[in-house]
Amino acid sequence: MSSxxxxxxxxxxxxxxxxxxPRYPHPSRPKLILxxxxxxxxxxxxDGDTPSISFNHGDGKGTVIIxxxxxxxxHDLPSSNNSTSQSQSHNPSPNGNEIPENGLSDESSKYLVDSELTVKxxxxxxxxxxNYLERVKESLGILEKYKGLSKEKVDTLLIGFKGVDYKGKKTETDPDSDSQADADGxxxxxxxxxxxxxxxxxxxLEEKGLVGEQTKLGSLYSPLNLLKQLVSPSQGKGDVKGIKVNALDTPDCHHLPKEYTGYARGEGVELWAGGGGEGSDPLPSPHLHNLLQEFSSKLSSLTGGxxxxxxxGKLIGVDGDGLKFEKRGAVDVRWVLSYTLVSKTRNVVKDKGYIVAADLYP
Structure with missing residues (x-):
């Protein structure tokens, strides 16, 4: 479907x-948490008498926020742009107190220094x-607008693509994935x-101001051949710095090939191991269609049709062998963003969650 x-x-x-x-039939694998x-x-x-939903009809294509x-x-973590625009020596605030030279109150400064923000x-x-670049900008803009987490304050930004879900071991080809092991493994x-x-x-990598100057960029689930090209993308064509992190959907790095871990170590690339449950397609579009189906009448009423x-109104079923959904539906997920805000001094999670962006079709 076209957006x-x-x-x-x-x-x-x-x-x-x-x-x-979920209460509807769905493929048993992969096991997804979202x-x-x-x-x-x-x-x-x-649920209840006062649903929490925002609907703006806008330019004819409505925007629904749930x-x-x-x-x-x-959180309202101030961006570097805000700090610069407010920074003036001995600049009094409306209540007569002086604003620090960095434009931040002591409380905001402490919160800012103490926080570590990771975005996948x-x-x-x-x-x-x-269009992918525009989606990266859109997602970071939504995170900042509605969660107050500025793009300049992202410590690590990891980006992945559907069809790339390397786990470090040879497995049967996923029927819904473009990834596979070749004849040499x-x-x-x-x-x-x-x-x-x-x-x-x-x-x-070439987009200026996409994130903060100190933000580390990384990939999600890249196999070795792709990782090598992302670490050194310029290939003699200018000075384009590559990624520094690759996260893997695996509990540990023990079963990764030695050439994989050896290459990463030699190039200074951080390998992050995760517990799984996301994969390269954390919320397949038929899943979201079926999740919304339960509330279809209410959503229609709340958005004026x-x-x-x-x-x-109709659920999307699974095929005969139960391995995949029969078709797509009236929903197309564009991107899924997860964020984790951690207190570095206390080593506790301040906030975490997911944001899903999708197109709904007439």
Missing amino acids: SSASSSLYLFTTSQTPLP PSLVHRTLHNSL PHPDGLVK LHLVSPSSPS EYTIDKQLESTILDTWKEI TIDSSLL
């Missing part, structure tokens, strides 16, 4: 870490490199997808 034909955009923020398993968190959020937001932004925790962005809907991805990823990263209940 140009979408009737509205949906932005959905998870509000709880307590899962509520559908259950979205299910919980939809019930928290839409829950209502007023109910979200907003999954680009899941097929697109061109330039080397994990590879579809050549067209690889070309798109490399072109997208070239644009990301912009969300068509007749399209969301």
Whole structure:
């Protein structure tokens, strides 16, 4: 489906870490954590007499936000631009107190220094490199606007693509994935997808002001061949610095090939091991369609019919062998962003969650 034909955009923020398993049939693998968190959020937001939802008809293509932004925790970490614009020596505030030269109150400064923000962005809907870059900008803009987490204050930004989910061991090819092991056991991805990823990263690395100057850029689940090209993207064509981190959807790095870990160590690339549950497609579009189906009538009423209940009203089933959904549906997930805000001094999580961006079709 083309996003140009979408009737509205949906932005959905998870509000709880307590899962509520979906009630509809779905593929048993991969085991994903996000559908259950979205299910919980939809019930928290839409059950009851006062649903928490924002709908703006805008330019004819409505924007739906669940829950209502007023109910979200907003941190308001100041951006470097804000600090610069406010920074003046002995500049009094309206209440007569002097504003520090960095433009921040003591409380804000301490909060800023103490916080470490990690962002993972999954680009899941097929697109061109330039459109992928716009989605990166969109996602960081949404994070800043509604959660108060400035792009300049992102410590690490990790970006992944659907179809790239290397776990460090040879497995059966996922029927819904373009990734596979070749005859020599080397994990590879579809050549067209690889070309798109490399072109997208070239644009990301060359984009000025995309994130803060100190932000570390990294990839999600890149196999060795792709990782090498992302670490040294310029290949003699200018001074383009590459990525510094590669996160893996695996509990540890023990079963990674020695040449993989050896290369990363030699190039100073950090390998991050994760517990799994996200994969390269954390919330497949049929999952989101079926999650919204339970609330289709209410969503139609709350949006004045912009969300068509007749399209969301029918569940998408699974095929005969139960391995995948039968079809897509009336929803197309564009990207999924996860954020984790940690107190460095106390080593505790201040806030974490997911943001899902999707197109809803007429």
